[in-house]
Amino acid sequence: MPFINERLEANRESIEQNRAASGPVRASRFRFEPDAVMSRLRKNIVGQDDALTAMESMLVRVKADIGEENRPLAVHLFLGPTGVGKTETVRLIAEAIHGNRDGLCRIDMNTLAQEHYAAALTGAPPGYVGSKEGHSLFDLDKVQGSFSKPGIVLFDEIEKASKEVVRTLLNVLDTGRLVFPSGNREIDFRNTLIFMTSNAGALEAEAHEQRYQRGWRRWLGLSSSKTDSLRDTALRQYFDPEFLNRIDQIHTFNRLTDNWLEALLDIELAGLNHRLTKKHAALSLSTELRTELCRGYDARYGAREMLRAFRQRLEPAVARALLAYPECRRFEADVKDIAVTVRQYVE
Ligand SMILES: Nc1ncnc2c1ncn2[C@@H]1O[C@H](COP(=O)(O)OP(=O)(O)OP(=O)(O)O)[C@@H](O)[C@H]1O
Ligand SMILES: [Mg+2]
Numbered sequence: 001m002p003f004i005n006e007r008l009e010a011n012r013e014s015i016e017q018n019r020a021a022s023g024p025v026r027a028s029r030f031r032f033e034p035d036a037v038m039s040r041l042r043k044n045i046v047g048q049d050d051a052l053t054a055m056e057s058m059l060v061r062v063k064a065d066i067g068e069e070n071r072p073l074a075v076h077l078f079l080g081p082t083g084v085g086k087t088e089t090v091r092l093i094a095e096a097i098h099g100n101r102d103g104l105c106r107i108d109m110n111t112l113a114q115e116h117y118a119a120a121l122t123g124a125p126p127g128y129v130g131s132k133e134g135h136s137l138f139d140l141d142k143v144q145g146s147f148s149k150p151g152i153v154l155f156d157e158i159e160k161a162s163k164e165v166v167r168t169l170l171n172v173l174d175t176g177r178l179v180f181p182s183g184n185r186e187i188d189f190r191n192t193l194i195f196m197t198s199n200a201g202a203l204e205a206e207a208h209e210q211r212y213q214r215g216w217r218r219w220l221g222l223s224s225s226k227t228d229s230l231r232d233t234a235l236r237q238y239f240d241p242e243f244l245n246r247i248d249q250i251h252t253f254n255r256l257t258d259n260w261l262e263a264l265l266d267i268e269l270a271g272l273n274h275r276l277t278k279k280h281a282a283l284s285l286s287t288e289l290r291t292e293l294c295r296g297y298d299a300r301y302g303a304r305e306m307l308r309a310f311r312q313r314l315e316p317a318v319a320r321a322l323l324a325y326p327e328c329r330r331f332e333a334d335v336k337d338i339a340v341t342v343r344q345y346v347e
Pocket of ligand 1: 044045046047048080081082083084085086087088089197198199256264267302303304307
């Protein structure tokens with residue numbers, strides 16, 4: 001398979017030729033629709049409007065293909081507490097662009113840091129076992145994408161990366177390339193959307209926000225702008241300015257408060273119902289069960305706790321009902337004592 005550079009070069013040339021031969025051509029080489037990506041994001045991510053608006057601008061800019069040539073297509077850092085939609089946003093973008101939630105290359109910086117094994121990113125240095133093969137954690141096809149689709153890389157928990165790894169990344173952000181220590185291979189990131197996520201500063205910002213919510217400044221209508229400066233201070237503790245300077249935009253994801261629970265429940269239920277269509281079945285929830293599933297939600301753990309209740313309590317009951325009433329099309333789930341029960345829907 002020709003290396004992506006050559007492919008891109010060849011395609012660029014043929015575009016130039018087409019343009020010369022037949023006048024105006026399509027505005028973009030990219031075949032994804034920012035609107036379609038955004039509608040998927042807006043349907044599935046709640047409470048993060050600012051971050052989503054920023055994603056829209058990013059997608060339009062990438063589609064127009066007017067970025068600098070020797071850099072990744074986009075570099076964005078998502079900050080925020082656990083379970084608020086940072087990784088999910090990237091997965092949904094991958095799904096909308098590549099038709100697959102796993103259409104991205106995810107690198108877990110935490111694992112890299114624990115293993116003290118920065119070489120896993122770029123293959124072993126010359127002379128070490130494995131250096132010839134140039135093994136790397138990067139899945140080339142997912143990183144480099146194709147002529148009509150951008151590749152997607154997600155660096156999770158970026159604050160855990162060792163200095164060495166950050167230095168490697170700095171180069172990638174600067175030049176759009178990662179050259180292996182063996183010198184005979186490189187990975188091209190110039191057709192890549194790079195996302196990074198981090199919890200850095202989330203706890204500090206949270207503690208401040210809570211004090212603010214309880215304090216007199218709120219009653220006087222003074223803003224809590226200190227949260228932003230706290231975030232920036234925390235960021236500077238974890239990352240060098242050189243690194244932060246090379247990021248296009250930093251977005252803060254909000255803590256999900258109780259008022260989002262119903263919406264989260266509906267998203268999860270829509271997902272389950274989508275899977276149930278294969279069985280020609282549909283599920284609705286009683287009001288009592290909705291309340292029960294949303295009860296005891298602890299915002300500190302994000303959406304995951306409610307999703308766990310959904311999966312561990314509701315889904316097994318649904319599975320049992322499906323097996324017990326194979327002919328039934330509509331089910332309603334309710335809560336009796338503490339057990340979730342699912343029965344045939346009686347109109
Ligand atoms: N804002 C949200 N809107 C809709 N669903 C959400 C949202 N936040 C979280 N979820 C749901 O919760 C799950 C966990 O969220 P996600 O993996 O995005 O967390 P995260 O912000 O990356 O947290 P961490 O820092 O722990 O990795 C997702 O699979 C998704 O289903
Ligand atoms: Mg995550």
